Amino acid sequence: xxxxxxxxxxxxxxxYRPEQxxxxxxxxxxxxxxxxxxxxxxLGYIKDNLEPSLSYRWSCRMAICGSCGFMINGEPxxxxxxFIRDYVDAGEIHIASLDNFPIERDLVADISGFVxxxxxxxxxxxxxxEKPLEDGEYLQTPEELEKFKQFSQCINCGLCYAACPQFxxxxxxxGPAALALAFRYNQDGRDEGNQERMxxxxxxxxxxxxxxxxxxxxVCPKHVDPAAAINQGKLASNIDYGLNLVGLAGGKK
Amino acid sequence: xxxxxYIRKQSPTWWVNKPFYRFYMLREASSVPVFxxxxxxxxxxxxxxxxxxxxxxxxxxxxxxxxxxxHVIVLAAALLHAYTWFQLTPKIVVLRLGKFRVPDQxxxxxxxxxxxxVSAVIIGSxxx
Amino acid sequence: xKQFQRSHEPIAWSLFGAGGxxxxxxxxxxxxxxxxxxxxxxxxxxxxxxxxFAQGWIxxxxxxxxxxxxxxxxxxxxxxGLHDLHIKGNNTLMLVLFYGSATxxxxxxxxxxxxx
Numbered sequence: 001x002x003x004x005x006x007x008x009x010x011x012x013x014x015x016y017r018p019e020q021x022x023x024x025x026x027x028x029x030x031x032x033x034x035x036x037x038x039x040x041x042x043l044g045y046i047k048d049n050l051e052p053s054l055s056y057r058w059s060c061r062m063a064i065c066g067s068c069g070f071m072i073n074g075e076p077x078x079x080x081x082x083f084i085r086d087y088v089d090a091g092e093i094h095i096a097s098l099d100n101f102p103i104e105r106d107l108v109a110d111i112s113g114f115v116x117x118x119x120x121x122x123x124x125x126x127x128x129x130e131k132p133l134e135d136g137e138y139l140q141t142p143e144e145l146e147k148f149k150q151f152s153q154c155i156n157c158g159l160c161y162a163a164c165p166q167f168x169x170x171x172x173x174x175g176p177a178a179l180a181l182a183f184r185y186n187q188d189g190r191d192e193g194n195q196e197r198m199x200x201x202x203x204x205x206x207x208x209x210x211x212x213x214x215x216x217x218x219v220c221p222k223h224v225d226p227a228a229a230i231n232q233g234k235l236a237s238n239i240d241y242g243l244n245l246v247g248l249a250g251g252k253k
Numbered sequence: 254x255x256x257x258x259y260i261r262k263q264s265p266t267w268w269v270n271k272p273f274y275r276f277y278m279l280r281e282a283s284s285v286p287v288f289x290x291x292x293x294x295x296x297x298x299x300x301x302x303x304x305x306x307x308x309x310x311x312x313x314x315x316x317x318x319x320x321x322x323x324h325v326i327v328l329a330a331a332l333l334h335a336y337t338w339f340q341l342t343p344k345i346v347v348l349r350l351g352k353f354r355v356p357d358q359x360x361x362x363x364x365x366x367x368x369x370x371v372s373a374v375i376i377g378s379x380x381x
Numbered sequence: 382x383k384q385f386q387r388s389h390e391p392i393a394w395s396l397f398g399a400g401g402x403x404x405x406x407x408x409x410x411x412x413x414x415x416x417x418x419x420x421x422x423x424x425x426x427x428x429x430x431x432x433x434f435a436q437g438w439i440x441x442x443x444x445x446x447x448x449x450x451x452x453x454x455x456x457x458x459x460x461x462g463l464h465d466l467h468i469k470g471n472n473t474l475m476l477v478l479f480y481g482s483a484t485x486x487x488x489x490x491x492x493x494x495x496x497x
Binding site for chain 2: 408415431462465
Binding site: 016018019023024074099100102103104110141143146147165168169211212213214215218225227228231232234235 | 255256257258259260261263267268270271273274277281341344345346347349352354
């Protein structure tokens, strides 16, 4: 098997060790790479050969687990899906922890707030009455699936939160992934929990913090298009507001 | 547990260094010239209601060089608005006719078509 | 669990959305008219036609919708734009300043259309 002649790339990693550091600082490395090298692989090289204390999350290395989100030259990307060969012109790669989240250590972001938001919006099928097992499975047409399938592809990587300036400004904002997930369930024909999720959409911290910057959808590695979900959510919230005014909205006021 | 998460607050110039954010701010900024144009139109309405002399004065102001520059800026802003608006609207307005989901591009194209027609009507009826 | 309050943003957003359509479809052509076409014409002739247009109910509705919705749309964007620029102020004051002025100007527009 032939490989391209190995070259070196300059890597600058923003480090932060809470027990020693008051604030983040940059550490420089030079790493060999070839045409297949990903950010994840060179991070592994650094940890194995140059700096054993470097901390970062990773797992599947195939863009499905959502663990390896970093800021790469200022853009939120997955480490497993970002390749050194694309930065040859840039000459240097700067790797930092995901924007808009507190830095736990090195490249590990504190995403607990994000996880809490996902849990808050009731991300499960809600039925007024559960169908008994003997009645069989819920049937769904391709058209019914199309209404929410795209929004169900989220791998919870958090890149959209790093991208969103409204979340950056206000950490109380439920954010792209959580709102897209809420919308995903509202659009699922099997779900009857719309009214339980509307309060989340209707709040200031819900869809109304969004100003359709659209960067979330731009960076999403699974093409979920959370911006579309949120803004369709605005329409739904708007209608809900009107219905509520005339006393026709179900659930909470 | 000795945790000490480092919190980075958003800087007021968060948008300056990224082209995507800069374009977003430009899009939002397009509202300023258009707002001023709204005031300009309102002023024209007031002049109209005050009679021929007042309206003649407004028309003269509208034809001045400063006004021409203003109009160029407003036109650019309004066109930027229309371009970005037509790009975003299909994301919000999802049309389904039975099983068929109307593609985003069709919705966008329909908006451009309406834009051309309405513009033609406005310009056409004013050339009289 | 954290309590989420219903926001009143939908009122502003509805006006913003309608205004956005007006600005996109109507304003560019109007700018060409007021900037290029009208200045080349004779003022009393324009006055006559425009007055006639504004006296009819279609004209009144068109003028009101155009001016009022343009103002509400742009005022909404500017208000949120200030937030993006980290420009802070008393929120109630800002709301009154922006949406209040759009409302006031819309009322004036309505009043002036009535007397024409």
